[in-house]
Amino acid sequence: MATVWIPSLLRDLTGGALHVAVPGEKVRDLIAALDARYPGLAARLVEDGALRHGIVLTVDGVANRQGLRARVQPDSEVHFVPAIGGG
Amino acid sequence: MTEQATLETPSTYKIIGTRPIRHDGVDKVTGRALYGADVQLPGLLYGKVLRSPHAHARIRRIDTSQAAKLPGVKAIVTAADMPDVGDKIQELGEGAIGLKYLSANLLATDKALYHGHAVAAVAATNVHIAEEALALIEVEYELLPPVLDVLAAMQPDAPILLDDLRTSEFGQKGAEPTNVAQHIRFQRGDLAAGFAAADVIVEREFTTSTVHQGYIEPQNATALWNSDGAITIWTSTQGAHSARDQVAEVLQLPVTRIKVVPMEIGGGFGGKISIYLEPLAALLSRKAGHKPVKLVMNRAEVLMATGPTSGSAIRVKMGATKAGRITAAEVWMAYEAGGFPGSPVGSGMNVILSPYRIENLLMDGYDVVVNKPRASAYRAPGGTNAAFAAEAVIDELCEKLSMDPLEFRLLNGAQEGDRRGDGPAYRRIGYLETVRAIQESAHYRTPLEGPNRGRGIASGYWGNWGGKSSVSASVNADGQVSLVEGSTDIGGSRTSIAMQLAETLGVSAQAVKPTVVDTDSVAYNDVTGGSRTTFGTGWAAYELGLKLKEEMIARVAELWEIEPAEVAYADGAFTAGEQRLTFKEAAAKLNEDRPIMASATTHAQEYGPGFATHCVDVEVDPETGKVTILRYTAAQDVGQAVHPSYVEGQIQGGVAQGIGWALNEEYFYDSQGHLLNASLLDYRMPVASDLPMIDTILVEVPNPGHPYGVRGVGEVPIVPPAGALANAIYDAVGVRVTHLPMSPAQILEALWAK
Numbered sequence: 001m002a003t004v005w006i007p008s009l010l011r012d013l014t015g016g017a018l019h020v021a022v023p024g025e026k027v028r029d030l031i032a033a034l035d036a037r038y039p040g041l042a043a044r045l046v047e048d049g050a051l052r053h054g055i056v057l058t059v060d061g062v063a064n065r066q067g068l069r070a071r072v073q074p075d076s077e078v079h080f081v082p083a084i085g086g087g
Numbered sequence: 088m089t090e091q092a093t094l095e096t097p098s099t100y101k102i103i104g105t106r107p108i109r110h111d112g113v114d115k116v117t118g119r120a121l122y123g124a125d126v127q128l129p130g131l132l133y134g135k136v137l138r139s140p141h142a143h144a145r146i147r148r149i150d151t152s153q154a155a156k157l158p159g160v161k162a163i164v165t166a167a168d169m170p171d172v173g174d175k176i177q178e179l180g181e182g183a184i185g186l187k188y189l190s191a192n193l194l195a196t197d198k199a200l201y202h203g204h205a206v207a208a209v210a211a212t213n214v215h216i217a218e219e220a221l222a223l224i225e226v227e228y229e230l231l232p233p234v235l236d237v238l239a240a241m242q243p244d245a246p247i248l249l250d251d252l253r254t255s256e257f258g259q260k261g262a263e264p265t266n267v268a269q270h271i272r273f274q275r276g277d278l279a280a281g282f283a284a285a286d287v288i289v290e291r292e293f294t295t296s297t298v299h300q301g302y303i304e305p306q307n308a309t310a311l312w313n314s315d316g317a318i319t320i321w322t323s324t325q326g327a328h329s330a331r332d333q334v335a336e337v338l339q340l341p342v343t344r345i346k347v348v349p350m351e352i353g354g355g356f357g358g359k360i361s362i363y364l365e366p367l368a369a370l371l372s373r374k375a376g377h378k379p380v381k382l383v384m385n386r387a388e389v390l391m392a393t394g395p396t397s398g399s400a401i402r403v404k405m406g407a408t409k410a411g412r413i414t415a416a417e418v419w420m421a422y423e424a425g426g427f428p429g430s431p432v433g434s435g436m437n438v439i440l441s442p443y444r445i446e447n448l449l450m451d452g453y454d455v456v457v458n459k460p461r462a463s464a465y466r467a468p469g470g471t472n473a474a475f476a477a478e479a480v481i482d483e484l485c486e487k488l489s490m491d492p493l494e495f496r497l498l499n500g501a502q503e504g505d506r507r508g509d510g511p512a513y514r515r516i517g518y519l520e521t522v523r524a525i526q527e528s529a530h531y532r533t534p535l536e537g538p539n540r541g542r543g544i545a546s547g548y549w550g551n552w553g554g555k556s557s558v559s560a561s562v563n564a565d566g567q568v569s570l571v572e573g574s575t576d577i578g579g580s581r582t583s584i585a586m587q588l589a590e591t592l593g594v595s596a597q598a599v600k601p602t603v604v605d606t607d608s609v610a611y612n613d614v615t616g617g618s619r620t621t622f623g624t625g626w627a628a629y630e631l632g633l634k635l636k637e638e639m640i641a642r643v644a645e646l647w648e649i650e651p652a653e654v655a656y657a658d659g660a661f662t663a664g665e666q667r668l669t670f671k672e673a674a675a676k677l678n679e680d681r682p683i684m685a686s687a688t689t690h691a692q693e694y695g696p697g698f699a700t701h702c703v704d705v706e707v708d709p710e711t712g713k714v715t716i717l718r719y720t721a722a723q724d725v726g727q728a729v730h731p732s733y734v735e736g737q738i739q740g741g742v743a744q745g746i747g748w749a750l751n752e753e754y755f756y757d758s759q760g761h762l763l764n765a766s767l768l769d770y771r772m773p774v775a776s777d778l779p780m781i782d783t784i785l786v787e788v789p790n791p792g793h794p795y796g797v798r799g800v801g802e803v804p805i806v807p808p809a810g811a812l813a814n815a816i817y818d819a820v821g822v823r824v825t826h827l828p829m830s831p832a833q834i835l836e837a838l839w840a841k
Contacts, residue, residue: 077512
């Protein structure tokens with residue numbers, strides 16, 4: 001199962017869990033599994049069928065622009081981090 | 088002095104790593120390069136912008152009737168001429184902004200939110216008439232109390248700038264009106280246990296002033312809204328496609344109606360990503376009967392209404408064991424966003440502790456609106472002030488532990504597998520190598536002697552970026568390659584991209600002729616920003632080179648009546664058995680049949696972060712508080728340096744800007760929010776006589792996520808200077824200055840309080 005790191009401001013929904021292992025082949029599946037376990041979590045990550053503006057998905061340390069359809073491996077590590085801008 | 092150390096396998100490149108003359112060099116040094124202010128068109132009108140004299144005021148009424156009657160005035164626009172854009176979020180390439188805020192920043196709607204906020208624009212037959220017309224526009228303001236300080240703006244009873252603003256916290260909005268636009272938190276480990284395990288704890292608070300990017304060329308835009316509805320805009324921008332898309336959104340037009348022609352750019356540093364004048368020039372053009380209109384800001388407008396980057400308040404607490412291991416870190420930071428949300432507090436949070444391995448941490452960041460110009464990106468946005476705070480606290484920890492600051496960094500420095508502040512683990516990085524490079528440098532090995540002299544060390548990080556890039560090229564019959572790209576060339580990227588195509592094709596750098604074109608002539612390119620262009624557009628050039636090679640191999644095989652797999656290409660020649668054609672010969676032969684061209688697009692993601700460690704020696708005059716920089720050395724992991732001279736130039740430029748931010752630059756406001764130093768006489772940027780030669784050490788740890796090992800290099804070097812100088816000042820005179828800039832007045836106050 002892939003490991004999803006829970007953004008710190010969403011850990012009130014996961015009982016404080018820093019990361020959670022959930023099944024799924026795509027990020028969409030992971031979020032659905034998380035939401036089934038921790039209701040309300042998907043709404044904080046997803047809006048209008050896509051990751052919310054300002055959230056960057058990283059899979060195994062690399063930013064991934066595929067969003068919800070991004071594929072993950074059973075040993076993948078997934079983060080949702082705030083987007084930043086450069087100059 | 089420059090040193091260069093390649094730490095992985097020795098380079099086998101023929102072009103990459105060399106120092107050819109830049110392709111645009113002659114035009115730049117002879118003054119022939121064309122900038123936005125140079126644009127001249129038949130029937131050109133000249134525009135000027137009326138700006139709010141108040142920092143916070145409700146706009147009750149705007150009467151343009153008297154101005155419109157002035158002979159020579161051809162058009163006047165206000166926010167009433169702007170379409171309603173709704174609540175959509177607009178991507179700017181890097182980062183995003185609420186479209187209604189972007190629009191309201193261009194022309195104030197119901198409120199003026201900073202001194203200099205645009206209220207109306209006029210087009211006339213000459214600039215003097217346009218200026219005269221501004222004085223005839225009547226604006227009725229209801230003055231409101233301004234909020235100029237980030238901490239004051241966060242108070243519950245602070246005047247509210249934006250009635251609809253609610254605090255956003257990872258997909259959730261607050262219920263009450265506020266000036267706090269966003270709260271971000273990074274947290275892991277057990278903070279209390281971490282501090283309990285510490286033998287030494289240091290906690291300090293820091294504040295930093297608002298500063299400007301200081302690009303030399305002011306913002307400008309010339310627009311022609313043609314009678315067929317097509318719009319052409321000539322402008323100075325870091326991203327023509329991004330500018331096009333922003334204009335399309337605020338004017339609610341299809342993107343293909345708009346062509347943006349990027350002129351040469353006289354500096355941007357993040358400040359020329361957002362649009363300011365382009366839609367105004369377009370609207371004026373339409374209203375003036377489809378005549379072209381040019382708007383050029385003066386320096387006061389640039390300082391009052393563009394840029395700047397955030398003033399900030401930062402608190403850092405760190406603990407370490409007697410052995411020098413960091414056990415915990417707690418950071419609280421609030422950044423001024425200006426009149427609309429969007430400060431770089433998130434990137435400041437990314438920067439502040441990323442050079443270090445820290446298991447137990449808590450970081451809170453707040454994006455706060457105040458009555459100042461809307462903050463724009465500025466070279467490693469938010470990073471310099473963040474590192475100033477953290478690196479000073481680390482220096483104090485080292486002092487308490489009697490530990491060499493470089494040894495402390497070697498003990499705690501991040502490496503592959505360690506985690507960034509926001510969580511994800513690093514791949515191959517070269518931070519520790521930069522620390523060792525300083526440790527082994529002639530500078531660090533030379534003792535510093537004399538009274539009131541001190542040495543400071545600081546490190547820095549920038550995550551870098553990939554972004555979208557598109558390029559195309561044709562191989563001409565003379566063997567030269569015409570490269571078409573859309574990335575604004577700010578720091579020599581025409582050449583660094585051309586070199587990557589040349590390397591891939593096995594031709595010389597001068598055999599590739601790069602041209603930056605308009606938005607109709609190349610597919611989408613993200614902005615030149617985030618240290619992405621040599622990495623991302625360079626990758627596209629590599630892909631383009633592979634395609635051209637494949638095409639030429641196939642057609643040479645056709646010529647020789649053999650299979651493509653039988654043709655080899657190496658050292659600039661196609662061969663198959665005894666048959667041989669040089670690249671130039673093949674280009675001539677193949678063009679007799681049909682042209683040779685290809686295109687490539689990329690959206691590269693594996694941008695390796697960059698790290699730097701800086702060492703500075705200073706002398707402080709205890710009578711005046713003046714800081715003289717005696718020696719400066721910057722070591723940086725630059726990945727594979729494509730053109731080492733340009734990499735050195737990026738480092739030196741970044742350091743120079745960081746020094747200005749550290750020692751002198753600041754916006755001065757009076758209590759009512761009037762900017763008092765809107766000129767380069769009073770806004771004190773460093774000049775050549777303020778700076779020593781900035782020595783560079785290029786540490787080359789290739790990025791495994793790029794075909795040529797490229798990492799972004801432009802932003803990291805502005806991150807460490809303020810921290811390094813603060814630590815050097817302490818070493819020299821024994822005072823820890825906790826405010827930027829560390830101006831003579833600040834230093835004297837600290838000395839007197841000692």
